Amino acid sequence: MKYLIVAGARPNFMKVAPILGAFSKVEGPDVKLIHTGQHYDRAMSDSFFEDLGIPEPDIHLGAGSGSHAEQTARIMMGFEQVCLQEHPDWVVVVGDVNSTLACSVTAKKLGVRVAHVEAGLRSRDMSMPEEINRLCTDAISDLLFTTDEIANENLRTEGVCSDRIDFVGNTMIDTLLRHLERARSFPLPDGLEQGHYGVLTLHRPSNVDTPETLRPLMNVIQEIAESIPVVFPVHPRTRKNLETFGLLDSAAVGCGIRLVEPMGYLRFIGLVSHARFVLTDSGGIQEETTVMGVPCLTLRHNTERPITCSMGTNYLVGTDPAQIRATAQAVLAGEMRAGAVPPKWDGKASVRIVDRLVGLR
DSSP, rough: EEEEEEOOOOOHHHHHHHHHHOOOOOOOSEEEEEEOOSSHHHHHHHHHHHHOOOOOSEEEEOOOOOHHHHHHHHHHHHHHHHHHHHHHOEEEEETTTHHHHHHHHHHHHOOEEEEEEEEEOOOOOTSSSSHHHHHHHHOOEEEESSSSHHHHHHHHHHTOGGGGGEOOHHHHHHHHHHHHHHTTSOOOOTOTTTSSOOOEOOOOOOHHHSHHHHHHHHHHHHHTTTTTTTEEEHHHHHHHHHHHTTOHHHHHOOOOOOOOOOOOHHHHHHHHHOOSSEOOOOOOHHHHHHHHHHEEEEEEOOSSHHHHHSSSSSSOOOOOOOOHHHHHHHHHHTSSSOOOTTTTTOHHHHHHHEEEHHOOO
């Protein structure tokens, strides 16, 4: 049996790494890693591959950036040739990026079975490209690997047959648990003490692409940083907009915000694990903080990971400065719930996935 494992963006690497590791322990399967090149920064990609122990991709499509249509089309054209040359039995896609959609559609039109890892997540926000990718990929996939019971119910509500749904857990948590002890051993940036700083990540276009949204966010974070230092690994898109909107100097001077360059996986996880709280608009960080027991203030009005709110340490605070300020104050006062780890987030999701795929001959 031949399996093509697709990754296109940095979060994908965290999800495919343990799957590749689980396949390596099984005799027989022919497994190849396909890197679409949807996100490609040499330094960052090399760091992720080294940190996560991922082998060099067998095939690199080099799709690059562009509009959603341009990027998706380039990935489809390149991946079609890969499928025609490799004749896979299964294509395994992860997450919700353009590569996920492009490769699943291409494979299905060639009659290749598709497995979607992290299926069934829903934000109910059709303005998010990721939501469109999730819905379309789930609709055509032959096997849907889910992270929690909420995702299972979403799929059943959409009419998916139960025999296509397999609740396996969370491969991103597999990666986290494997590397967490090592990540915690990295030294903190100078001047920081464990439990006495916050971490900020900010990159979603809805938050950073207009000064009307970005300025009030930075203002309230500056207020919070007067009480506790806030470390801000700045995404390139966000840094560019901070400069364009004249906010970079005010963000870096005269307050407790510490702007730093983007970090590799291990250093970032180590930083988060020792933080008092995290402010973010990311998806995966909501899951990682839940497992690490770190309060997470999500700067969005919806989440495709609601179990992190109902069970974990995540709080949807939106972009209203008053709500962000009040929740941060509650965290600093120790008034937040402890949270719990969702079922099957135990580091074994990838083994369950590979066992199922290898058993389907």
